[in-house]
Amino acid sequence: MRSTALLAAVLGATVPVTAWDPFGHQTVGYLASKYFTPNATARLTSLIGLSPTFDIGDAAAWADTVRDREGLPWSKMWHFVNPRADDPTTNTCKLQYPSDCPRGNCIIDAILNQTRVVMDQSAGIAARRNATMWVLHFFGDLHQPMHASGYKAGGNLVRPVCFGPMETCNNGTVPGDKVWNLHSIWDSAIPRKLRGLKETESPETDKKAAMLWAEEIYERQQIEGIEEKEQCGSMGCVVDWAGESNRLVCQHALSKGEEWVLGHDLSGDYFLENAKVVESQVGKAGRRLGGWINALVDILDQFPPEEELTEEENYGGGDL
Ligand SMILES: *[C@@H]1O[C@H](CO)[C@@H](O)[C@H](O)[C@H]1NC(C)=O
Ligand SMILES: *[C@@H]1O[C@H](CO)[C@@H](O)[C@H](O)[C@H]1NC(C)=O
Ligand SMILES: *[C@@H]1O[C@H](CO)[C@@H](O)[C@H](O)[C@H]1NC(C)=O
Ligand SMILES: *[C@@H]1O[C@H](CO)[C@@H](O)[C@H](O)[C@H]1NC(C)=O
DSSP states (O other): OHHHHHHHHHHSTTSOOOOSOHHHHHHHHHHHHHHOOHHHHHHHIIIIIOBTTBOHHHHHHHHHHHHHHHOOGGGGGGGOOOOTTOBGGGTBOOOOTTTTSGGGOSHHHHHHHHHHHHHOTTSOHHHHHHHHHHHHHHHHHHTSGGGGOOTTTTTTTSOOOBSSOGGGSTTTEETTTEEOOHHHIIIIIHHHHHTTOOSSOOHHHHHHHHHHHHHHHHHHHHHHOOOGGGSOOSHHHHHHHHHHHHHHIIIIITTTOHHHHHHSBTTSHHHHHHHHHHHHHHHHHHHHHHHHHHHHHHHHTTSOOOOOOOTTTOTTTTOO
16 A cells, blocks of 8 residues: 555556546537637537537546546546656746657656647548547646656645644534545636635536636636637647646745645635636647647648548447
8 A cells, every 4th residue: 555655656657636626628529619619619519519409518527437437547647747857845846748748648748649630531430539629638638737746746746735723624624524625626626716616516507607717807808819729729838827827836836835735724815816727728738729729720620521421330429
């Protein structure tokens, strides 16, 4: 048991890895779709088999759903990157690519590889469908700072932390026996509190909240305008975006130090400061994903359209 825990600490990958709540991923999907060109919308609709019961938000959250249902051990490493030099206690947040992505087994290469599958007309429609949904998902993960941190397995081992009054939080355990760690605070507690959602809401409530959040972020982005460099379809940008996420851990998530994080109610000032970071990252993820998909579709448009998914292949519809 002890050696397993130790190994988990060293490898990082063997601890359960979550991601933005489905709610966060859905928001990224809805936001991205607001940036899609008409051709991108059409392409994704046929590629994924989007329908009213399986929309772009569901497609962006799909990867975690199948992981939870099927395990998918081979894809665990795809959701994050663990930079080895990271040590926020000395204010070191430093992503080095490709050395921090051993054997190409991290989220950066996962985005690349799956993008290639989407573009590969010989790959078969079902594989391309999965690949498209992986890409939608990984843009969300890439922008969750703890997914780009090598410190204590992306914060999974910074625990227990308290998201509520210290005396009631029972060392990080909240009703429902959920033990918070720094990773799950960022995946779930901060975005949900920001949007007034309890830990357990109906899927319909979460989905409506995701649509509304995407709408609000989009309107704000329209007013603020988009910088040209945010619309990027090249590999270098993915590495830059991962580095930006990584640095947010030193700048915000662990700026007060681990001791502080373990000893304070994170639903107070910590929440207020970092909710801004979360919203900004969700906004960037959606906008950049929109640009990425548009760039990809521009290339695909030079080729004939996809064949239709058969009923059997379109297993996602209504199955969530
Ligand atoms: C949209 O797709 C159609 C058909 O695939 C293509 O003829 C057209 O040029 C595309 N439009 C743009 C703006 O790329
Ligand atoms: C991406 O593809 C390369 C080359 O096939 C492979 O070495 C690497 O492990 C792959 N990574 C992921 C995350 O799929
Ligand atoms: C797509 O992903 C699902 C869920 O993991 C899997 O069952 C299916 O075999 C995959 N299809 C292809 C062609 O990769
Ligand atoms: C919380 O953890 C501390 C240190 O491990 C321990 O002394 C204390 O009894 C725990 N409190 C509760 C309510 O479990």
